[in-house]
Amino acid sequence: MSFGLVNVPVRLFSATENHxxxxxxxxxxxxxxxxxxxxxxxxxxxxxxxxIAKGYEAADGQMVILSDEELKSLPTRTTKEISIEKFVPSEQIDPLLFDKSYYLEPDKTGLKPYVLLRDALEKADRMALVTVSVRTRMTLAVLRVREGVIVLQTLLWADEVRKPEFESLSEETHATQKELAMASSLVDSLSGDYEPDEFEDDYSEAVAKLVETKIEGGDITETPEAKGEESEVVDLLAALQRSVDKAKAARSGGSAASAASETASTATGTEGAGGTARRSASASKSTAKKTAAKTTAKKTTAKKATTKKAATKTAAKKSTKKAS
Incomplete structure (x- = not known):
């Protein structure tokens, strides 16, 4: 954190978490x-x-693919410096601009200048407007003090805040004096201080109680662990099916495919003894692959049959328990 000619080593910690x-x-x-x-x-x-590459969709729907090299050439900031640009009045920063919040913890060697900046911010009642690089992209942020700790809050860019354009509010409609007096009375009757512990997330608590009740009542689903081998088998079978479909399509070519095959055979016949040996080795490898594929298919079929029988038995047991 750069404060004039003073550099303060700090560490960033996320100040919020999602519950x-x-x-x-x-x-x-x-x-x-x-x-x-x-x-x-x-x-x-x-x-x-x-x-997978990054693509930018233009306004007319056309897709522009951007390479990693092109993205690296874009203006980015990899510096870890938090540079203070100016100190601005707190009321000039609209809370709508606030994005992410981080606590700044000082390094032991920078404790004195950290405390100096913290106290200066509190006394001046201003926020420090800074530039900072978060995940390689430069952004604006502010520094303010909360409970004795300097907090960095990143800001949205001005064009990222939408303008409210509601036709119903464009009309010249205002409350009457009597209505305003009644509303002010209501505000006075409900006035108080903000106590964070006074409010609770009742939805999260209700979900937690519901889940706990279902667990205690045994209303749970025992989910078998997913096996990576099964997905690999499915992918293999899909690949084999595509290969079979392509082979059938090639055979449906008729005489044209046969002629091409004969031409290829004639061409390979000029290779001599070395070519014959290579063809023999290739044929042996092909035969081995086909045998392995057949064996895998048989194992997969048997495995599916066993799984299906087990599932049928389990369903029958559950049905009997429900009936009783």
Missing amino acids: DVQFRQVHEKDGGRIKYQRICSIDGEEVPYSD
Whole structure:
């Protein structure tokens, strides 16, 4: 943190945390978590992370793909310095601009200048407007004091705050003196100090109690652990099915495909003894792969049959318990 000619070593800690109730999407029948695949909207193929790029959609709907090299050339700030630009009156910063909050902890070597800046901010009743690089992108922020600790709050850019444009409020409508007097009386009757502990998140508490009640009553779903091998088998079977479909499509070419095959055979016949040996080795590898694929398919079929029988027995037991 740069304060004039003084540098204060500090560490950033997130000042807030999210306590919202988090639900997971699961299969109602067995409680299995729902997974999402990265599927290309054009060819329907699953796309690995290595093939995913960043794209910017233009106003006319056209997609512009940006490479990593192009993104690296953009103006960014990798400096870890929090540079104080000016001190502004607190009332000039609209709370609507506040974004993320961080506590600044001073390093032992910078304790004295840290305390000096903290006390100066409190005495002046101003906020320090700073520039800071968060995740390589430069942003505006303010420094203020809360409970004896300097807090850094990043700010939204001015054009990120929407302007309220409501036609109903554009009319010249105002409250009458009598209505305003009654409203003021209501405000006075409800006036008080803000006590954070006075209010509680009753929704989160209600969800926690509901879950606890269901657990105590045994109303839970025992979800078997997902096995990575199963997803790999499914992906393998899908790949094999696509290969079979392509092979069938190639065979449906008729005489044209046969002619191409004969031409290829004639061309390979000129390779001599070395070519024959390579073809023999290739044929052996192909045979081994086909044998392995057949064995895997048999194992997968047997495994599915066993799983299906087990699921049927489990369903029958649950049905008997419910009937009793």
